[in-house]
Amino acid sequence: MGETLFTNVSVIDGTGAKPFDATVRVQGNRIMAVTPGGAVDGAGAEIVDGGGTTLMPGLTDAHAHLSFLDAATLGDINALSAERHILETAKNARKMLDHGFTSMFSGSSARDNLEVALRDAINAGDIPGPRLKAATRQMTVTGGFGDIGREDAYSLVLDGPEAFRKACRAAARAGVDTFKIVPSAMGSGSDPLAEDTAMSDDEVAAVCAVARQRNRMVAAHARSADAVKMCVRNGVQVIYHATLADEEAKDMLEARRDSVFVAPAMGLPYGRLTEGEKYGVSTDDFTRARAEKEIETVSATMADLRKRGIRVLPGGDYGFKWNPHGRNARDLHMFVELFGFTPLEAIQAATQAGGELMGEPGCLGVIAEGAFADLLLVDGDPTKDIAILQDPDRFLAIMKDGAFHKAPPENRAGQQVAAE
Ligand SMILES: [Zn+2]
The missing domain is CATH 2.30.40.10 (Urease, subunit C, domain 1)
Incomplete structure (x- = not known):
């Protein structure tokens, strides 16, 4: 040896x-x-x-989308043929290793089975790539975030606990490691950061019940305070964004800090404001206001969660035109600059805590x-x-x-x- x-x-x-x-x-x-x-x-x-x-x-990235091919819009994510799509995704897997990321926890796959196939090929030594926790497509509801009105989209649109239960059972049969759900949806009104809660409690409960039975993880795009609370209450282990978490939500996260992970995944708003021009992306006033407010709000929340001893992990939705793969370690810089982590604490979040998220404490x-x-x-x-x-x-x-x-x-x- x-x-x-x-x-x-x-x-x-x-x-x-x-x-x-x-x-x-x-x-x-x-x-x-x-x-x-x-x-x-x-x-x-x-x-x-x-x-x-x-x-x-x-390093570990806690919110990866290896099959998002640095797309300009959500509708572009599945623009390529399935065949080309998986080859391009394999290139991203290699790119992650080139940039020091040896573990990726997926925040959703763009196609069913794509990440399962990728993970298995990496583990067999057929292609280079990080350790990968393979996810489902993101499971949303009619009108929820990610529902772009197309059957072949990067999201799976489901309604009712029965539909979620069936999709999760099928995903477990296919070999995914983690179920990704989208309990919150962009809100309407004058507040640029407004968020609705789109999934119902019985839908989240159904997903979590299958996950417990089949020993899978559940990760959730949860921006509204109600969505965060609904997830924690039902046993979701990985909370993404937590944008509008209120005191009650933070208390609930703290009570479950030994079993829950939070990843703010702020690469999209941060990348838009700091590097959008570099990647030729224009930003309207509303989007800019939303990004600025998100950074301010989430920075304060994550600083608080850190003080409460809750595991906050880097991983920032890389895979978009203005937030491309390879920039992932910028998240550690954000932890230091915006959330008050020391560099050593940011590294600990991306390494030791990342290993815990990957199921290998x-x-x-x-x-x-x-x-x-x-x-x-x-x-x-x-x-x-x-x-x-x-x-x-x-x-x-x-x-x-x-x-x-x-x-x-x-x-x-x-x-x-x-x-x-
Ligand atoms: Zn994401």
């Missing part, structure tokens, strides 16, 4: 602990030893001399004995400048499951410790 020894590295272990100098030994797909200081006991191992660079766990997203060897060798110190994680050239090496996706440069690798 292949062994790799990372020497002379500053380790960010993902738990929130301060960086420390250590030697990290990988055997097969697992981390076998983390030895503080410079001790080397790696007879026969391949040496990677970090030269004082950083070794940290691979203590085993994924951390550098610890026995953990999976998903590792990034980073040129620089992201605790001093979190933005460096947005630059793929900073990743000197990228390892997933013990194998290099990106091998270290020649001047850092290739030596072997002679066997005694």
